[in-house]
Amino acid sequence: VQLQASGGGLVQAGGSLRLSCTASRRTSSNNGMGWFRQAPGKERDIVAAINWSGSSTYYADSVKGRFTISREKGKSTVYLQMNSLKPEDTGVYSCAAALSSSYGLQRDDYRYWGQGTLVTVSS
Numbered sequence: 001v002q003l004q005a006s007g008g009g010l011v012q013a014g015g016s017l018r019l020s021c022t023a024s025r026r027t028s029s030n031n032g033m034g035w036f037r038q039a040p041g042k043e044r045d046i047v048a049a050i051n052w053s054g055s056s057t058y059y060a061d062s063v064k065g066r067f068t069i070s071r072e073k074g075k076s077t078v079y080l081q082m083n084s085l086k087p088e089d090t091g092v093y094s095c096a097a098a099l100s101s102s103y104g105l106q107r108d109d110y111r112y113w114g115q116g117t118l119v120t121v122s123s
Contacts, residue, residue, distance in 0.1 A: 021095030032103030
């Protein structure tokens with residue numbers, strides 16, 4: 001499975017972006033999916049995750065109430081709607097497919113990774 005993230009760019013603080021993650025095969029429609037962020041000089045951490053059906057989601061405390069992860073059931077595309085962006089949201093955002101139909105909170109819980117898309121939030 002190959003994953004491709006898109007939708008990043010430069011935005012002012014308070015603005016919005018919508019990231020998309022598309023898989024090369026429908027296999028990922030049965031897997032949990034996650035979005036990770038790697039800020040400059042920091043480790044890659046989970047931002048949001050969703051199970052295979054979309055019925056269960058997770059958000060890091062830093063993005064709760066501002067970001068929304070979603071997917072179309074049975075399809076291989078996952079979205080991350082990011083509102084009220086802050087400079088500290090800057091980083092490379094990568095999507096990943098989990099090892100199971102659920103999702104995990106650790107990098108090791110994910111099998112397939114996309115290359116990532118850069119999000120830059122200016123103050």
